[in-house]
Amino acid sequence: MRIASYGLLAAAVGSAAALPLESRQASGNGTIQCAPIPSPPPTWQQLPQQSSLPDPFLPLRYTTTDNAGGSSTFARDVMTGKGKNRVQTREEWYQCRQPEIVRMLQEYQYGYYPDHSQEKVEATRSGNTLNIAVTAGGKTGRFRATITLPSGASAAKPAPVVINIGGMQNQPYLGAGIAIAQFDYTSVAPDSNSKSGAFWSIYNGQDIGVLTAWAWGFHRTLDAINMTVPEIDSNRVGVTGCSRLGKAALAAGLFDSRITLTMPMSSGVQGLGPYRYYTMSGQGENLENSKSGAGWWSNSKLGTFVNHAENLPYDAHTIAAAIAPRALVIDQGTGDQFVNSKGTATVIYPAAKLVYDWLGAGDRIAISVRSGGHCDMSGFTSILPYVQKIFFGTPTTKDYNSLGTYGSPVTTAFPWGTAVPKAT
Ligand SMILES: *[C@@H]1O[C@H](CO)[C@@H](O)[C@H](O)[C@H]1NC(C)=O
Ligand SMILES: *[C@@H]1O[C@H](CO)[C@@H](O)[C@H](O)[C@H]1NC(C)=O
Numbered sequence: 001m002r003i004a005s006y007g008l009l010a011a012a013v014g015s016a017a018a019l020p021l022e023s024r025q026a027s028g029n030g031t032i033q034c035a036p037i038p039s040p041p042p043t044w045q046q047l048p049q050q051s052s053l054p055d056p057f058l059p060l061r062y063t064t065t066d067n068a069g070g071s072s073t074f075a076r077d078v079m080t081g082k083g084k085n086r087v088q089t090r091e092e093w094y095q096c097r098q099p100e101i102v103r104m105l106q107e108y109q110y111g112y113y114p115d116h117s118q119e120k121v122e123a124t125r126s127g128n129t130l131n132i133a134v135t136a137g138g139k140t141g142r143f144r145a146t147i148t149l150p151s152g153a154s155a156a157k158p159a160p161v162v163i164n165i166g167g168m169q170n171q172p173y174l175g176a177g178i179a180i181a182q183f184d185y186t187s188v189a190p191d192s193n194s195k196s197g198a199f200w201s202i203y204n205g206q207d208i209g210v211l212t213a214w215a216w217g218f219h220r221t222l223d224a225i226n227m228t229v230p231e232i233d234s235n236r237v238g239v240t241g242c243s244r245l246g247k248a249a250l251a252a253g254l255f256d257s258r259i260t261l262t263m264p265m266s267s268g269v270q271g272l273g274p275y276r277y278y279t280m281s282g283q284g285e286n287l288e289n290s291k292s293g294a295g296w297w298s299n300s301k302l303g304t305f306v307n308h309a310e311n312l313p314y315d316a317h318t319i320a321a322a323i324a325p326r327a328l329v330i331d332q333g334t335g336d337q338f339v340n341s342k343g344t345a346t347v348i349y350p351a352a353k354l355v356y357d358w359l360g361a362g363d364r365i366a367i368s369v370r371s372g373g374h375c376d377m378s379g380f381t382s383i384l385p386y387v388q389k390i391f392f393g394t395p396t397t398k399d400y401n402s403l404g405t406y407g408s409p410v411t412t413a414f415p416w417g418t419a420v421p422k423a424t
Contacts, residue, residue: 059097080419121134129146150178154231159178159232159233161237168180188214210296219256239259244297246331285339327390329366330367335374345367346409350417368400369404
């Protein structure tokens with residue numbers, strides 16, 4: 001687990017009225033002052049209702065109705081990026097806000113990712129099968145992964161890998177010199193409330209969503225590859241899956257900084273579909289129907305926001321932005337209304353790209369809007385040139401900033417976009 005840990009050192013600075021800041025380690029030898037992460041975290045009732053995408057630069061502590069002079073001005077000021085105490089520098093983003101987002105997403109959506117430092121991972125390889133055993137707290141969970149190597153991969157010339165669940169288009173990737181790994185996600189955690197499988201044999205009883213369990217499966221598969229497959233370069237790693245498994249791939253990219261490239265396909269809400277603007281596509285996967293249809297994907301806290309999704313202090317663009325500066329490529333099909341491809345393309349992607357651009361990593365977020373429907377396998381060939389660019393530095397002339405037939409971003413959805421902080 002590579003989530004930054006928090007120093008809970010409250011520095012005694014400022015007047016009695018001002019909130020104390022927390023000192024955290026900066027990138028050099030110094031410390032940086034961060035807005036403290038509210039504890040306990042605010043409930044939906046304590047969070048302001050926001051009809052447009054929340055300002056990603058505003059710390060949770062200041063996501064309040066009184067930040068900009070009272071609830072009547074909240075919409076105008078805070079939603080347009082005029083709230084007080086926004087993050088101002090890239091250093092503050094990486095040391096303060098990015099870790100806060102990862103913590104906030106665990107609190108409100110994913111459940112808390114297990115402490116990997118307490119786990120022991122053992123792996124053996126038999127041909128192309130990896131047998132993985134993870135032990136923590138005296139309990140052990142076991143599952144298997146399979147690998148397929150491209151021709152020519154060797155310990156001297158290791159290949160990058162895409163780890164997938166649910167299947168992908170293998171041949172074009174193998175032909176491009178990219179290895180494929182896959183694990184049976186149902187043996188890590190079934191897509192249901194039944195708490196069986198490797199993850200739950202260790203963590204049963206914890207309020208963690210199944211998307212997080214599957215993300216953990218990706219990471220433990222990478223551990224096993226790193227231990228037993230010298231023909232694979234564990235420093236060039238993609239993660240993918242489609243639909244609910246695309247939501248899981250997004251979580252896998254979020255929770256482990258070893259993931260070089262996150263590749264969510266047709267991922268929808270709890271992936272890169274917006275909670276707000278779910279009516280854009282005309283069909284509308286939203287918090288309400290996803291939580292009632294498959295409540296186990298997320299923790300129980302997300303359920304308290306049912307019918308109050310506009311009180312969530314984040315949206316899908318916040319999840320994407322927290323992956324920066326690591327690479328993210330998004331697949332959406334224009335024939336796929338249910339997951340709101342249009343909302344992902346015209347609202348979420350451009351809002352997240354503003355943050356990537358601000359961080360100087362604008363070419364590390366990409367979208368591919370293709371024809372075809374939900375989980376159409378052609379999505380994998382559509383994104384392949386971008387994958388090759390990330391893994392091999394191969395240039396591509398394909399425009400991965402194009403929204404295709406969706407045209408232009410809906411800028412009214414992110415009114416703070418015209419007020420990004422001056423990056424220093
Ligand atoms: C940190 O401190 C050490 C020892 O004083 C020094 O050698 C190093 O250059 C410093 N690094 C930075 C980034 O300031
Ligand atoms: C692979 O394992 C080595 C040795 O334990 C470790 O130093 C390295 O960080 C690991 N790499 C990845 C990508 O996990």
